[in-house]
Amino acid sequence: MTRGILYATLALGFLALCAMAGAIRTAAPAQAAEAVRARSLGQANDPKDCLNCHDDPKVTGVLHTPHGVKGDPATAFTTEGCQSCHGASEAHMGRPRDGEARVPPEVVFTGPHASAVATRNKLCLNCHQTAAADHWQGSAHASADVACTSCHASHPSKDPVLVKTSQAPICFTCHAEQRAANLRPSHHPVIEGVMTCGDCHNPHGSDGPNLIKTGTVNDLCLTCHDEKRGPFLWEHAPVQEQCTICHTPHGSVQARLLKQRPPYLCQTCHEETLHNSQPMSGNTLPGGATPSRIIALRACLNCHTEIHGSNHPSGIRFAR
Numbered sequence: 001m002t003r004g005i006l007y008a009t010l011a012l013g014f015l016a017l018c019a020m021a022g023a024i025r026t027a028a029p030a031q032a033a034e035a036v037r038a039r040s041l042g043q044a045n046d047p048k049d050c051l052n053c054h055d056d057p058k059v060t061g062v063l064h065t066p067h068g069v070k071g072d073p074a075t076a077f078t079t080e081g082c083q084s085c086h087g088a089s090e091a092h093m094g095r096p097r098d099g100e101a102r103v104p105p106e107v108v109f110t111g112p113h114a115s116a117v118a119t120r121n122k123l124c125l126n127c128h129q130t131a132a133a134d135h136w137q138g139s140a141h142a143s144a145d146v147a148c149t150s151c152h153a154s155h156p157s158k159d160p161v162l163v164k165t166s167q168a169p170i171c172f173t174c175h176a177e178q179r180a181a182n183l184r185p186s187h188h189p190v191i192e193g194v195m196t197c198g199d200c201h202n203p204h205g206s207d208g209p210n211l212i213k214t215g216t217v218n219d220l221c222l223t224c225h226d227e228k229r230g231p232f233l234w235e236h237a238p239v240q241e242q243c244t245i246c247h248t249p250h251g252s253v254q255a256r257l258l259k260q261r262p263p264y265l266c267q268t269c270h271e272e273t274l275h276n277s278q279p280m281s282g283n284t285l286p287g288g289a290t291p292s293r294i295i296a297l298r299a300c301l302n303c304h305t306e307i308h309g310s311n312h313p314s315g316i317r318f319a320r
């Protein structure tokens with residue numbers, strides 16, 4: 001009899017515990033919409049195993065990226081979930097022993113536990129070898145041990161480096177010189193979000209110099225500044241040779257991205273004695289003959305307006 005009561009009490013107690021556990025479970029935070037969606041994602045390595053502990057929207061954002069697409073076998077999210085990037089990570093999911101820290105996942109991309117760059121890149125390259133990264137091997141960034149995830153973030157619903165307005169600040173974290181140049185008065189409209197570094201460079205690697213997208217600098221500039229292409233009846237030799245003889249691509253204190261101000265720019269090649277441009281030299285003092293037009297305002301360009309080349313029959317001096 002007493003034994004019967006004991007059993008009944010135990011059974012009741014057990015039921016009560018179950019009910020409490022159930023209540024706790026239903027009241028548990030955060031298993032809202034995300035977890036429901038996550039649960040429907042697939043069976044093996046269900047991301048909900050991770051999402052049980054990682055329900056921060058900063059983390060669950062990955063479910064809304066191309067990587068989180070359910071049913072696309074290429075993303076592997078259907079079958080491997082979070083583990084397709086972070087590795088199986090079984091030890092991480094277990095309970096840490098008293099006084100011990102939690103074992104990090106097999107692949108960590110940021111922070112003090114970050115895996116070796118080679119490990120991280122290999123993981124991304126498993127799937128992206130052919131598409132984005134066909135120039136990657138041996139490129140400036142690969143050789144300098146830059147990680148894919150130094151530029152790319154996988155969890156925000158839109159990767160900031162793929163967004164015009166947020167790309168340059170990511171590049172500037174390492175390229176301070178180009179940042180300084182872009183803040184000068186004359187610059188390509190990159191910080192304004194009209195253009196990106198990626199309009200001129202392929203950060204993954206390229207056949208051209210300095211990671212530029214085209215084989216030569218002139219081909220690059222002429223894709224957007226076609227009117228400078230010619231052919232002209234009268235060509236100006238340095239223009240045909242390389243735009244960056246006179247212009248700097250990133251920014252300048254001189255107007256029009258010029259490396260120097262005319263007349264000095266022109267006089268790096270053309271003898272100053274040709275048209276004297278010394279405002280205060282002996283032969284330009286009162287009575288001397290420096291036409292102010294050579295130094296003032298547009299200097300040489302006051303007369304030689306067609307500096308990139310001329311199609312006028314008598315444009316041999318680029319004056320028309």
Ligand code: HEC
Nearest residue numbers: 049050053082083086088089092093102104105108111113
């Ligand atoms: C039982 C709870 C739990 C589970 C399940 C879990 N994590 Fe974690 N995870 C944590 C905690 C707690 C931390 C913070 C650890 C710390 O700060 O030391 C963490 C940290 C991380 C970090 C950052 C590691 C670092 O050192 O910066 C990553 C990445 C991560 N988890 C991914 C995952 C993935 C992927 C899964 C599923 C395979 C997963 N976690 C499953 C509790 C969990």
Ligand code: HEC
Nearest residue numbers: 066067074075076084085123124127131148149152154159
């Ligand atoms: C299991 C395969 C797989 C792995 C691992 C993987 N990706 Fe992807 N990734 C894909 C697929 C599939 C797409 C969607 C199709 C596409 O754009 O090529 C994609 C898309 C992308 C995109 C374009 C996103 C967009 O918004 O358009 C970027 C950037 C990217 N991945 C970077 C990475 C980085 C960085 C890593 C390593 C942290 C990585 N991927 C790991 C398969 C993978």
Ligand code: HEC
Nearest residue numbers: 121124125128132133136141146147148151161162198203
């Ligand atoms: C130096 C910064 C940087 C690094 C490092 C980098 N990427 Fe990218 N990635 C970019 C930029 C910028 C774009 C956008 C290019 C564009 O708009 O033409 C991009 C685009 C992509 C895309 C989308 C391509 C498409 O056509 O939609 C994928 C996928 C990608 N990167 C994968 C990788 C992988 C994998 C690695 C490492 C092997 C990597 N990236 C390293 C900056 C980088």
Ligand code: HEC
Nearest residue numbers: 047050054059062067082085109110149152153154155156
């Ligand atoms: C495409 C590869 C990829 C997938 C899939 C992926 N992650 Fe990540 N994870 C990353 C990268 C890269 C980072 C570094 C931060 C970033 O890029 O946003 C990261 C960072 C983290 C962090 C640390 C965040 C922080 O701010 O400290 C956690 C936690 C995490 N991931 C958990 C998960 C969970 C949970 C899933 C599945 C729902 C998942 N990851 C799926 C690539 C991935």
Ligand code: HEC
Nearest residue numbers: 168171172175178188190195196197200210212217244249
């Ligand atoms: C209008 C095209 C264009 C844009 C936009 C552009 N670059 Fe460049 N970049 C070039 C050219 C051309 C060179 C080669 C320089 C030369 O030949 O003098 C170059 C060279 C570089 C170099 C090599 C060092 C140097 O200055 O010569 C780095 C690093 C660089 N660019 C980073 C960036 C970053 C970061 C951005 C975005 C903020 C960016 N570039 C935007 C065209 C561009």
Ligand code: HEC
Nearest residue numbers: 140141144146150151170171173174197198201203210211
């Ligand atoms: C994590 C740091 C880092 C980030 C972020 C980064 N770079 Fe670089 N970049 C480097 C390093 C290191 C090199 C190789 C050393 C050098 O030439 O300065 C390099 C080289 C380059 C070069 C070639 C320079 C040359 O002399 O040939 C260009 C162009 C360039 N980066 C553009 C970019 C662009 C565009 C972005 C943003 C999409 C970017 N980088 C983001 C670190 C970075």
Ligand code: HEC
Nearest residue numbers: 186187188189199200220221223224243247249255256257
């Ligand atoms: C992807 C397109 C693109 C490429 C490539 C490009 N530019 Fe530009 N360039 C622009 C745009 C857009 C402007 C701004 C036009 C405006 O403000 O009206 C501009 C403006 C200029 C200006 C005038 C700047 C000023 O302050 O008035 C010069 C000079 C110039 N570019 C030279 C070059 C040179 C040299 C190259 C090659 C290294 C080049 N561009 C490559 C798009 C491009």
Ligand code: HEC
Nearest residue numbers: 218221222225228238239242243245246247256301307308
């Ligand atoms: C010999 C020096 C020199 C070379 C080389 C040169 N430019 Fe210029 N460029 C100038 C000068 C000087 C100006 C300013 C013209 C003015 O203010 O009327 C200018 C202005 C510009 C402008 C802005 C004003 C306009 O006319 O649209 C663009 C864009 C431009 N150059 C593109 C190029 C391109 C593209 C190349 C290479 C094919 C190139 N430049 C080569 C000297 C040069």
Ligand code: HEC
Nearest residue numbers: 236237238245262265266268269300301304307316317318
């Ligand atoms: C990098 C050197 C270089 C720079 C800088 C340069 N030029 Fe030239 N320029 C040349 C060369 C080379 C020729 C062709 C000379 C020849 O055919 O004898 C030329 C030809 C000319 C001609 C036609 C003269 C002739 O004999 O046919 C004029 C005018 C001219 N340049 C003006 C300018 C002006 C103005 C500037 C500054 C905006 C300038 N140049 C900058 C190298 C340069």
Ligand code: HEC
Nearest residue numbers: 263266267270274275277291293294299300302303304317
């Ligand atoms: C006031 C107008 C004017 C200004 C300003 C001017 N030039 Fe000239 N330039 C001319 C004329 C006109 C000729 C043609 C002279 C001739 O054919 O004998 C000429 C000829 C030239 C020639 C060809 C000389 C030769 O021997 O065939 C060059 C090179 C030249 N200028 C460069 C420059 C440079 C560089 C500057 C700025 C320092 C400049 N010019 C400023 C009007 C000007």
